[in-house]
Amino acid sequence: MKNDGSALSSPLSLGFSPCPNDTYIFHALVHGLIDTAGLAFRERLEDVETLNRLALEGALDVSKVSYHALGHLRENYFLLRAGGALGRGCGPLVVTKERTSMAELRGAPVAVPGQYTTAALLLRLFDPAIDTLVYLPFHEIMGAVARGEVAAGVIIHESRFTFPEYGLTKLLDLGDWWERETGCPIPLGGIVAKRSLGRETVAAIDRALAASVAYARANPGAAAPYIRAHAQEISDEVCAAHIGLYVNDHSLDLGAEGEAAVATLLDRATAAGVIPPSAAPLFVL
Template sequence: MRDPLTLGFSPCPNDTFMFYPLVHGLVDTGGLCFNERLEDVETLNRLAVQGVLDVTKVSYAALGHIREEYGLLRAGSALGRGCGPLVVAREPFDLSTLRGKTIAIPGRYTTAHLLLRLFDPSLALFLEMPFHEIMDAVMTGRVDAGVIIHESRFTYRGFGLHELLDLGSWWEGETGLPIPLGGIVARRSLGGATITVIERALSAAVAYARDNPAAAARYIREHAQEMSPEVCAAHIGLYVNDFSKELGDEGERAIAELLRRAERAGVVPPSTLPLFAV
């Protein structure tokens, strides 16, 4: 039996919901086993940039930096409509005055940061911090504005913050495509046969999770202790969808367009390798 593969995903409800069947033996893994590592999205991005993990969730912005070593899987993505990052502030102000202001971002390699740079390349004053600290930084005046992701979409109004820009809506209006936030990648050196098994197992895990939504409830709550059940459910409902089981043609076009624009803007290096691992 081969050694376990290292598997990285976040403690966010959409990831724990999808990966629970895979790491708890509820779907056929073709004899593969996994040592999971749960980290916030930017930590996972940086681990992938360093080549630490065999299989991992990453932001699609990070994918642009790791395509030589990792290829994308067709299952497990967070991609859709009406689910993009939001730019928020303590008080509403005109977006034209955003230039010159300090903006909190959830990490250099996040899609949220990439989208903001594509929206306005002149923006340059960014402060990186864990995504769950951004709203507090905006509220206390440590930064002028912040880009929020994950469950913050559902809670920011309760903190008295105002939406300045929906980067997902901007992207959809610009391209007509869904917004690609994050996906699952595998180390290309694992080989086509192993990667195919992983991809099939992950697709089966997503299907199992959607067919048995209560199965992972305790596991999800263990990793989302500060999140209400209502926010957990809304989070899963927004980020786990048909694209999560199979990207399909539209999903692939959305990812390719994001990377094309990132290359054109000089944010990620070009690559001639195929997008997918197999």
């Protein structure tokens, strides 16, 4: 059933990144390949930190955001159960060219992929004394580290697979640290929808997104041209590895384990004073 746009007078603005996991997940939704209960969407593809800031401005009805940013959005957005990136063995990496320990990064410039990224939050939770942060687009971080412009960088997305090509070494896997510290999978990014849309509409969006994920998993080749169109500088092998790493059962539904992981991250960030407290219910249902 294709979108007919009848549920609302205009399409909902929908933000997600051009990374392979997002284009894989959202392909069926934005191309009208699944039942959307009459909802229509107007997609906007941006890097995750741009999406974080757009959501903070209230500029998007529905958006992929970092879980760090979610901590600043809870009063105005619901978190959806489908479509996010949460799992094990997929966390940000701290890479360097010359440093040999995390302690050496205290007082040294460290590049992170945006102020509101989960990567920046995890680094803060790991060691608040590593506080000389340089905010760069994620795709510029490895080059800055390789050129010696920063002492280290926190890398995400496909950079996990390509950093050795820049002569860099891994100092720490922040996701692995998080898993050992908490026992939880690492919540990286989730999908949010404006509370002002109403509970019925938000619930319908969540169902449609779950259907989009299910469609992608049942038809793994269907999204290939859409993925490739937005990942022209990434090899097919890295695209496949990227999707395999960031799309899992939690992308279909957070489940109890995923909900516990999100709650743990938000609770720790609140206790550390990184995000404001909130009593608003996180989910629409």
